[in-house]
Amino acid sequence: MKTDKKLISLGLLTAISASLCCITPILALLAGTSGLASTFSWLNPLRPVFIGVTVLILAFAWSQKLKPQKQIDCDCNTVEKTPFIQSKKFLGIVTILTGVMLSFPSFAHVFYPKSENKTIAVEPVNIKITEFKVTGMTCTGCEEHVNHEVNKLSGIINTKVSYESGNAIIEFDESKTDKEAIAEAIAKTGYSVTDQKEIR
Numbered sequence: 001m002k003t004d005k006k007l008i009s010l011g012l013l014t015a016i017s018a019s020l021c022c023i024t025p026i027l028a029l030l031a032g033t034s035g036l037a038s039t040f041s042w043l044n045p046l047r048p049v050f051i052g053v054t055v056l057i058l059a060f061a062w063s064q065k066l067k068p069q070k071q072i073d074c075d076c077n078t079v080e081k082t083p084f085i086q087s088k089k090f091l092g093i094v095t096i097l098t099g100v101m102l103s104f105p106s107f108a109h110v111f112y113p114k115s116e117n118k119t120i121a122v123e124p125v126n127i128k129i130t131e132f133k134v135t136g137m138t139c140t141g142c143e144e145h146v147n148h149e150v151n152k153l154s155g156i157i158n159t160k161v162s163y164e165s166g167n168a169i170i171e172f173d174e175s176k177t178d179k180e181a182i183a184e185a186i187a188k189t190g191y192s193v194t195d196q197k198e199i200r
Contacts, residue, residue, distance in 0.1 A: 011058045011061060012101075058098060062095075065091055066088075104141075105139035127171065129171045135194055136191035140163065146159075147159050149188055150182060
């Protein structure tokens with residue numbers, strides 16, 4: 001039965017590892033430190049592997065749990081109670097928790113505070129729109145992380161971040177901030193700015 005515990009623990013660990021790249025920025029936000037955010041960004045490319053391993057481990061654990069038990073010929077009437085940690089109910093709880101962890105990147109964005117649109121009176125000649133090519137983003141949580149960090153700068157008028165397109169289009173007042181400051185803010189999140197192009 002120690003094998004069951006190890007399988008369940010390993011399944012949960014790989015599920016958490018699969019979403020660690022999205023969990024860490026939220027923990028960093030709650031802790032008030034953005035330096036922690038990029039700590040596990042190297043796990044992003046391994047996410048499909050972690051998901052596959054998790055599914056295999058849980059499938060094996062369930063197959064072992066649902067396999068009919070061998071009957072022992074015995075005249076004794078003692079029925080041994082299975083500890084909760086080795087029960088189907090516990091494995092069911094772990095499976096649900098694992099599912100939540102694996103799907104975390106799809107709902108991570110809800111944990112970020114909504115950026116309020118700032119109405120800034122600016123000279124139209126000072127308004128610039130720049131597209132920053134950003135690598136490393138894998139989900140909507142990544143988009144919100146970049147959005148949140150960029151909106152800390154003064155002079156930001158509008159942001160549009162897309163992990164699918166791998167870019168961030170930022171509208172800003174160049175008298176209050178510049179492209180370098182925006183690129184630095186994006187880099188603080190752990191993602192890399194590979195290119196920037198002025199749109200207007």
